[in-house]
Amino acid sequence: MHASLFITCYNDTLFPETGRAVVSLLERLGVELNFHPQQTCCGQMHANTGFRTEAYSQAKRLVRLFSDSENVVIPSSSCVAMMRDQYPGLFEELGSEPLRRDFAALLPRIYELSEFLVDKLGVDDVGAYFPHRVTYHASCHGLRGLHLGERPLRLLTKVRGLDFAPLSNIDRCCGFGGTFSVKNAEVSSAMLSVKLQDVLATKAEYCTALDNSCLMHLGGAMHRQYAGMKTIHMAQILASTESTPMESFQ
Amino acid sequence: MSHSVEHPILDPTLAPPFPKAALTVLRDPQLRKNVAHAIDVIQTKRGKLVAEKRDWQELRSTAAAIRTHVLENLGAYLEQFEERCTAAGGHVHWASDAAEARQIILDILRKENASEVIKIKTMTSAEIQLNPFLQASGVGVFETDLAEIILQLGNEEPSHIVVPALHINRSQVREIFAKSMGRPELSDDPQALTEAARIYLRRKFLDIPAAISGANYLVAETGGVVIVESEGNGRMCLTLPKTLITLAGIEKVVPQFEDLEVMLQVLARSATGERMNPYTSLWSGVTPDDGPQKFHVVLLDNGRSSILGKPRERQTLRCIRCAACINACPVYRQTGGHAYGSVYPGPIGAILTPQLMQMRHAQSLPYASSLCGACYEVCPVKINIPEILIDLRAQVIDQQRQDIGRFFDPLYLGLRIADFLFSRASLFHAAQRLGRIGAGLFTHKDGWIHSLPSVGGKWTQTRDLRGFPNQTFREWWQNRPTQSSTQIAKEPK
Amino acid sequence: MTTTQGSRAQVLDRIRSATASVAADAANLHELHAAIPRGYIRKGELSASAKIALLIERLREYDADVIECRVDELPATVSAMLSASGRHTFAAPSGLPAAWMPSGFEWKIDGGLTHEQIEVLDGVVTGASCAVADSGTIVLHHTPSEGRRVLTLLPDWHLCILHDYEVVETLPEYFARVQHPPALVTWISGPSATADIEMTRIKGVHGPRHLNVIVVHH
Numbered sequence: 001m002h003a004s005l006f007i008t009c010y011n012d013t014l015f016p017e018t019g020r021a022v023v024s025l026l027e028r029l030g031v032e033l034n035f036h037p038q039q040t041c042c043g044q045m046h047a048n049t050g051f052r053t054e055a056y057s058q059a060k061r062l063v064r065l066f067s068d069s070e071n072v073v074i075p076s077s078s079c080v081a082m083m084r085d086q087y088p089g090l091f092e093e094l095g096s097e098p099l100r101r102d103f104a105a106l107l108p109r110i111y112e113l114s115e116f117l118v119d120k121l122g123v124d125d126v127g128a129y130f131p132h133r134v135t136y137h138a139s140c141h142g143l144r145g146l147h148l149g150e151r152p153l154r155l156l157t158k159v160r161g162l163d164f165a166p167l168s169n170i171d172r173c174c175g176f177g178g179t180f181s182v183k184n185a186e187v188s189s190a191m192l193s194v195k196l197q198d199v200l201a202t203k204a205e206y207c208t209a210l211d212n213s214c215l216m217h218l219g220g221a222m223h224r225q226y227a228g229m230k231t232i233h234m235a236q237i238l239a240s241t242e243s244t245p246m247e248s249f250q
Numbered sequence: 251m252s253h254s255v256e257h258p259i260l261d262p263t264l265a266p267p268f269p270k271a272a273l274t275v276l277r278d279p280q281l282r283k284n285v286a287h288a289i290d291v292i293q294t295k296r297g298k299l300v301a302e303k304r305d306w307q308e309l310r311s312t313a314a315a316i317r318t319h320v321l322e323n324l325g326a327y328l329e330q331f332e333e334r335c336t337a338a339g340g341h342v343h344w345a346s347d348a349a350e351a352r353q354i355i356l357d358i359l360r361k362e363n364a365s366e367v368i369k370i371k372t373m374t375s376a377e378i379q380l381n382p383f384l385q386a387s388g389v390g391v392f393e394t395d396l397a398e399i400i401l402q403l404g405n406e407e408p409s410h411i412v413v414p415a416l417h418i419n420r421s422q423v424r425e426i427f428a429k430s431m432g433r434p435e436l437s438d439d440p441q442a443l444t445e446a447a448r449i450y451l452r453r454k455f456l457d458i459p460a461a462i463s464g465a466n467y468l469v470a471e472t473g474g475v476v477i478v479e480s481e482g483n484g485r486m487c488l489t490l491p492k493t494l495i496t497l498a499g500i501e502k503v504v505p506q507f508e509d510l511e512v513m514l515q516v517l518a519r520s521a522t523g524e525r526m527n528p529y530t531s532l533w534s535g536v537t538p539d540d541g542p543q544k545f546h547v548v549l550l551d552n553g554r555s556s557i558l559g560k561p562r563e564r565q566t567l568r569c570i571r572c573a574a575c576i577n578a579c580p581v582y583r584q585t586g587g588h589a590y591g592s593v594y595p596g597p598i599g600a601i602l603t604p605q606l607m608q609m610r611h612a613q614s615l616p617y618a619s620s621l622c623g624a625c626y627e628v629c630p631v632k633i634n635i636p637e638i639l640i641d642l643r644a645q646v647i648d649q650q651r652q653d654i655g656r657f658f659d660p661l662y663l664g665l666r667i668a669d670f671l672f673s674r675a676s677l678f679h680a681a682q683r684l685g686r687i688g689a690g691l692f693t694h695k696d697g698w699i700h701s702l703p704s705v706g707g708k709w710t711q712t713r714d715l716r717g718f719p720n721q722t723f724r725e726w727w728q729n730r731p732t733q734s735s736t737q738i739a740k741e742p743k
Numbered sequence: 744m745t746t747t748q749g750s751r752a753q754v755l756d757r758i759r760s761a762t763a764s765v766a767a768d769a770a771n772l773h774e775l776h777a778a779i780p781r782g783y784i785r786k787g788e789l790s791a792s793a794k795i796a797l798l799i800e801r802l803r804e805y806d807a808d809v810i811e812c813r814v815d816e817l818p819a820t821v822s823a824m825l826s827a828s829g830r831h832t833f834a835a836p837s838g839l840p841a842a843w844m845p846s847g848f849e850w851k852i853d854g855g856l857t858h859e860q861i862e863v864l865d866g867v868v869t870g871a872s873c874a875v876a877d878s879g880t881i882v883l884h885h886t887p888s889e890g891r892r893v894l895t896l897l898p899d900w901h902l903c904i905l906h907d908y909e910v911v912e913t914l915p916e917y918f919a920r921v922q923h924p925p926a927l928v929t930w931i932s933g934p935s936a937t938a939d940i941e942m943t944r945i946k947g948v949h950g951p952r953h954l955n956v957i958v959v960h961h
Contacts, residue, residue, distance in 0.1 A: 009678070037728065038675045049661075049665060192713075216716075220715055224713055413942070481949055482896070507921070525877065529931060541892055541927075556761070558757075558758060
């Protein structure tokens with residue numbers, strides 16, 4: 001099984017440990033991973049702020065780069081949602097016929113991490129060990145955009161040693177919303193405040209999710225408020241084993 | 251309702267931008283509590299009923315299909331409605347914009363010598379700012395919905411399209427009624443307050459000879475008009491007076507009487523979390539000896555036809571004003587309705603208001619969303635609100651590209667620079683390195699950034715930001731020893 | 744003075760050009776409408792007795808007073824309900840069956856009663872066209888036995904006499920029964936209510952605060 005990793009611009013820059021964990025996890029599961037160093041960004045930030053032509057130029061670049069990939073794995077559900085929800089419209093409106101065809105051919109081979117594990121590799125027990133109390137935050141793009149459904153929890157609850165604490169109001173947005181977090185910073189913070197109440201009430205040591213964007217927002221507030229909880233991308237939990245614990249990727 | 255807060259402005263041409271308007275509300279714990287409580291009640295009821303309705307998704311699909319079909323053939327259906335309504339004894343008027351609609355209504359009232367009018371709640375009349383116009387023209391206007399009375403007597407503005415006074419709690423209502431109805435002894439028990447409203451309105455229903463309503467649906471096949479309500483004031487207004495004027499947006503049409511079997515099922519569950527609301531009324535034109543003998547329908551465009559012409563945005567007009575999107579919205583939950591600066595708040599307001607204004611106003615509204623998609627999930631006619639929000643953002647940006655002033659907005663400048671940097675990996679990599687150095691200046695000993703300038707400061711107002719790691723993923727990958735799966739990826743912090 | 748004819752043409756023109764690429768010909772419109780997929784439940788599955796039981800359950804959820812009786816027991820049942828109400832003067836639609844107007848009460852038969860005359864009455868007795876069990880909805884078409892709309896609006900107490908064969912389970916079944924759409928319909932699902940004050944449901948704002956139903960078994 002071959003796969004190309006699309007690390008995403010923000011994971012690359014701010015959360016490389018998530019990328020290292022993905023590599024360790026997938027290689028452990030027998031996947032031959034490659035990484036195109038030409039990759040940059042999927043264009044979501046631009047598309048969602050209204051910079052459509054700019055978003056398209058990034059989309060075009062991405063499709064060209066990955067058109068030969070057997071599978072593309074992405075540890076970020078919002079980026080995958082961008083490709084499924086918005087790329088079709090962008091290519092339809094701004095793209096050429098050959099590009100549209102390339103994109104249409106590529107799309108079924110694009111996977112969010114939990115989709116790749118459960119659907120493509122057919123596993124939910126990845127052999128992980130993570131002896132901590134953990135709660136799971138369902139990011140909106142994963143929940144409603146990708147309909148990830150049970151996949152994340154199937155993976156998480158098979159992790160040995162993990163004490164799972166369910167989150168109340170799990171379908172309520174954390175308030176990140178991309179540039180919303182700064183364009184409407186106060187409302188974003190109000191939503192964060194409400195979300196944090198539910199997260200902290202789980203008394204978990206870690207809040208995990210499939211998107212570092214939400215986790216950056218939640219974790220940033222936790223750190224500011226000395227809340228005594230940390231955030232961690234699920235890839236890092238799934239990559240943890242007795243011999244390669246979480247610290248190996250930090 | 252906070253006395254220290256200035257009167258909310260629900261005129262999109264005058265209202266402050268959403269982030270500014272929201273600030274006022276975020277500081278009002280009573281209002282936030284009132285809103286959250288109201289939302290939770292409706293959401294719980296709705297959730298229960300939707301869960302029990304095995305064919306809920308099929309109903310949504312058909313409701314969306316009926317509304318799409320109508321919009322695509324709106325001209326034909328409106329003409330059919332006009333023909334049938336007229337044949338049944340009604341008069342149909344067409345208003346191009348708000349001013350024309352107001353004038354048509356005033357002219358009818360003057361012709362009928364009506365110096366007072368009772369009203370059933372209609373957001374469309376708030377959209378065209380009808381009440382102040384009529385009052386300035388010497389017509390006494392009496393709202394009859396409990397929520398609308400509260401707002402009218404309290405000089406308040408609606409903050410929701412189904413439960414417009416949800417931001418006002420019982421003691422605030424008591425204050426308003428005690429003062430304006432001259433009932434200082436009134437308690438704050440909702441039962442007592444409701445009884446006070448009943449008494450206050452009874453004579454008005456019996457004495458005032460003209461009424462104004464909106465319409466939930468216009469039935470093209472029969473020329474019928476449908477009003478969906480809970481309190482009975484609707485029935486009073488459309489049965490007792492001599493003259494009835496119905497103001498309806500052109501998009502309110504459904505093709506056939508039978509289509510109501512779908513629309514009524516989805517509306518009640520979505521709007522109030524009931525299987526069916528207490529009273530739904532349908533009347534066609536004029537019925538001899540039963541109800542108003544003078545009946546007028548004013549069909550309102552006011553920007554709707556421009557939305558109709560946009561294939562991707564046309565779905566905005568499917569809206570049946572149920573407010574399910576508003577109730578599901580996590581942004582609305584924190585800000586309430588006034589922050590949106592429009593009679594239409596929440597997700598539907600964020601897409602409808604700027605479009606009705608042909609994108610000349612309310613440009614902050616498409617950004618008043620985290621794009622979580624909860625609205626789309628609950629919309630009974632499947633309006634893809636997030637998709638439209640993103641489209642409208644693109645329209646706003648395209649407008650602002652022409653404006654040099656906006657060009658230098660730090661966020662927009664940053665995004666344009668980012669686009670350039672993303673165009674080539676070497677540029678991106680260089681930017682990552684520069685970013686790491688720059689961020690390092692703000693990073694504290696604990697490895698975190700606590701304060702940033704400019705746009706970044708909006709983040710660090712309430713959140714820390716972890717410092718840039720000293721190696722990006724791509725740098726790690728490039729420097730990786732052999733691709734062995736037993737290799738442990740141990741890197742120094 | 745407004746030139747509404749002028750705006751009519753303008754508005755219709757705008758609509759026509761906005762939908763030019765998607766609008767159907769008049770000939771196809773009906774077909775297109777008929778082709779709309781309807782995968783929702785159109786027919787109920789309950790037995791006749793279960794259906795009635797569901798209707799009664801829903802009506803009682805709204806605090807309506809519901810009694811069942813056989814058709815031969817009807818006059819006595821009506822009499823008993825009216826007595827129990829403590830009320831005396833009742834409005835009757837012009838076509839209300841005589842058997843539904845027991846003696847011992849004052850009946851004002853509607854031959855053009857004024858609003859003021861109706862306003863002082865204690866209650867009203869009517870039939871109905873249909874009832875939908877699933878939502879506890881009574882449907883009035885304002886026929887002579889159901890009365891003008893004002894009759895079931897002003898009095899504070901309403902007794903509705905329903906025949907068991909008038910009951911359907913689902914709303915689509917009601918619509919399926921209607922041959923020609925009536926000019927007037929009132930769907931009543933409980934006494935009036937509001938939740939405008941702190942979402943507390945208060946019954947009885949305007950419209951009858953007391954709804955009573957007799958389900959007649961044939």
